[in-house]
Amino acid sequence: MTTHRFWAAGLVALTAAAAAPALAAPLSPPAAATAAADAKLEAQKAAFLAMPEADRKAVQDALGWLDFYNGTVDGAFGKRSRDSILAYQQSVGAVQDGIVGPAELEALKTAAQRARAAVDFALVDDRISGVRIGAPLKLLTRLKPSSADTTLQSGDGGVSLALQARAGAGDDAGLAALYAQRSAEAGGRKISYKAIKAAEFFVVAGEDKGEKFYTRFAKSPADWPEGPILRGFAFAYPSERSSDFDKLALAVANSFDPFVDTPASHGAARMQVVSARSALDIVRVATGAPAIGSPVIGLSPGSRPTPIPPSGQTPAPAATAPAExxxxxxxxxxxxxxxxxxxxxxxxxxxxxxxxxxxxxxxxxxxxxxxxxxxxxxxxxxxxxxxxxxxxxxxxxxxxxxxxxxxxxxxxxxxxxxxxxxxxxxxxxxxxxxxxxxxxxxxxxxxxxxxxxxxxxxxxxxxxxxxxxxxxxxxxxxxxxxxxxxxxxxxxxxxxxxxxxxxxxxxxxxx
Incomplete structure (x- = not known):
């Protein structure tokens, strides 16, 4: 996946630097130039962090959809965010100052919305695993439910998004065991990136027989009412189509919300538990879910916010004329x-x-x-x-x-x-x-x-x-x-x- 390809590249670069023979120390840049560069970076950082968190995340999300950003949509400012803003400004012929103004923010949002609409990218709730995640629904048109998992597939089966839950294996040992299994290399399976944060989550990315994959699993919060459980997803697509799907993999990963229905996450209402699940209950567009990158509000499944008229006004009566x-x-x-x-x-x-x-x-x-x-x-x-x-x-x-x-x-x-x-x-x-x-x-x-x-x-x-x-x-x-x-x-x-x-x-x- 794009994000972890860059992380892996960074690790390789550090290793190479440590093994390289000693060279003559380069001359230090003039102090005035260094101070000017630092001041410019601080100004860019201050301008970015002055925006509301939702706008900061919207900038990162939009730059990801436009192939300029390949990091986590977290609203934080770093070199990756700064460089992607500069690259975008250069691509559109704007002043390359690294600062996103109101007009540029709206232009980014509009461009990203078009990119999402092209693949019908929307948040969905999986009624079997409980995962909420973004999915390109125009591409993933087939539904394959099972007792514990749900898989969305393209018409030819070449692209898949598997939504998975592992009940009874949600303790630290279960997370570590699943990580060891998913990160193992065998035959043609090669791992390009893997990482685990004890007692929280793991990530594994790689390639297997001409197919790229990205897997992430998370452990349930301590207050989870059903006891320890692991929830995760695996997104897979042909390696030869990396240029088309790397940014989709990044968008899917950034939208992953495994425990949206617990008070420890966003405070959203707990999903309805269905005793006899039908395929209709398995996966559906998350009702009331906001744009990706915005906080999830506490809406019950099937509900929508009711517009409230300004104080002192009454809502206009609904039109009663019958429609064609x-x-x-x-x-x-x-x-x-x-x-x-x-x-x-x-x-x-x-x-x-x-x-x-x-x-x-x-x-x-x-x-x-x-x-x-x-x-x-x-x-x-x-x-x-x-x-x-x-x-x-x-x-x-x-x-x-x-x-x-x-x-x-x-x-x-x-x-x-x-x-x-x-x-x-x-x-x-x-x-x-x-x-x-x-x-x-x-x-x-x-x-x-x-x-x-x-x-x-x-x-x-x-x-x-x-x-x-x-x-x-x-x-x-x-x-x-x-x-x-x-x-x-x-x-x-x-x-x-x-x-x-x-x-x-x-x-x-x-x-």
Whole structure:
């Protein structure tokens, strides 16, 4: 990982210096020049430390996302922070004084936000291990839960973030034993950096068979109500893609908060303990979590702060005018389109800009069949159940009255007896969107999405949305479920989108 590569380089440099033959002592710089350099450094340090802690951390975090800083986001001032500020100022043609002014601070925040939004980097709470950590959700689209751990993976499995807990091994001996195991070199496994702080945490970074990895585990505080426990994570990615993922590894590490739910950390409310965990409970975007680098406030899971009006004022009444509803539909036969829509709200209905009418609606499932002059040549879809790796296809309104196709990879998660959700980054217009498995079979339809999703910048955050399964669709349309072939080929997101684009339609419902 970037941070520890520099630490390791520093250790190598010190070792080399100790072993080098003695050379003639260099001439000391003039005292006046040394004094001027010291005074400049002190001025830079004073200006940095005069900023609020949240701003100091925001500067370091932003410089990390922009590939200038490779240290801990702690708000402290040192040579690494100073040099990264100077390098950034040089890159943008600003005065290289090492001092971040208000305009530069806002520019840094904006640039970092764009970088985070590009990969949908957001804080998530893992309901199995209890870890809170930042993750690039646009890249890590697969969810693999187990009894004690959760692993988020990229679509091809090449990048992974494993969130782990080790109950019953949280004492000093357990921490030391796990450190010895994780820092051992064997075969092609090489350790580039390792460190342990007794009774607190350890860090191990290295490379194994063409894959770079970074691992950190922490011991629970003494007042932990469930007794000693270790929590940690391991982030792994191809060595050949270091230039792409080193800064992500740094961002993940700096966001790691293993015991956010204990009074000894941030004072946040303790996470809800679930006796029968479903995949939906395992990992979700941390509700109410602030921007990375800001202190975590005490919000209960699922709650949000309520805006308080200025003293003497009353909140303005909420608008009551009904809004136009938009959804996505799939042609299932000539003149027939399947979607999910609260039909009682539709007085005027259109599909692809053409007048339409409700043919049939099933209130328990939420499915709606719409009829009209559209979908010529459409064929009944192939229905298949049981897949967890899905791609939802939806149409989003765009400029000029046209719609944009959005292909969103997601993971199917059981939320009860026979009910499922799809964990994906979907907009409100994805109501009724078909979700296909990697064979191209229809695995479900996204139920009505009532509210616009939370976003990081302009990017929707991956969240669980109710999925109407293939069995319900089969019963509604009177179609059979297909059996999975023995060795079905796996289609890419692009192949699924290209194959189904012509079968999608935009639905507009006006009250």
């Amino acid at each position: 509803l938009r959804a996505t539909a799939l042609f299932v036969a000539p003149g027939q389109a399947l979607t999910a829509l609260p039909v009682v709200a539709c007085a005027d209905l259109a599909v692809d800009g053409k007048p339409a009418k409700i043919l049939r609606a099933d209130a328990p499932s939420g499915l709606t069949l719409i009829g009209g002059d559209f979908g010529a040549g459409a064929a009944a879809p192939t229905l298949a159940a049981g897949a967890t790796d899905l791609v939802a296809l939806s149409l989003s309104p765009a400029a000029g009255g046209k719609s944009t196709l959005e292909a969103s990879p997601g993971a199917a998660a059981p939320v009860g007896e026979g009910t499922f959700a799809i964990v994906a980054a979907l907009t409100k217009s994805a109501s009724g969107a078909p979700a296909f498995d990697r064979r191209g079979a229809l695995a479900g339809v996204v139920a009505t999405i009532k509210d616009e999703p939370r976003r990081v910048g302009a990017v929707a955050i991956a969240e669980p949305h109710r999925l109407i399964g293939a069995e319900a669709i089969a019963a509604f349309l009177g179609l059979p479920l297909a059996a999975a072939p023995p060795q079905a080929a796996s289609l890419s997101v692009g192949e699924i989108a290209a194959g189904e684009r012509g079968a999608l339609a935009e639905v507009v419902c006006r009250p």
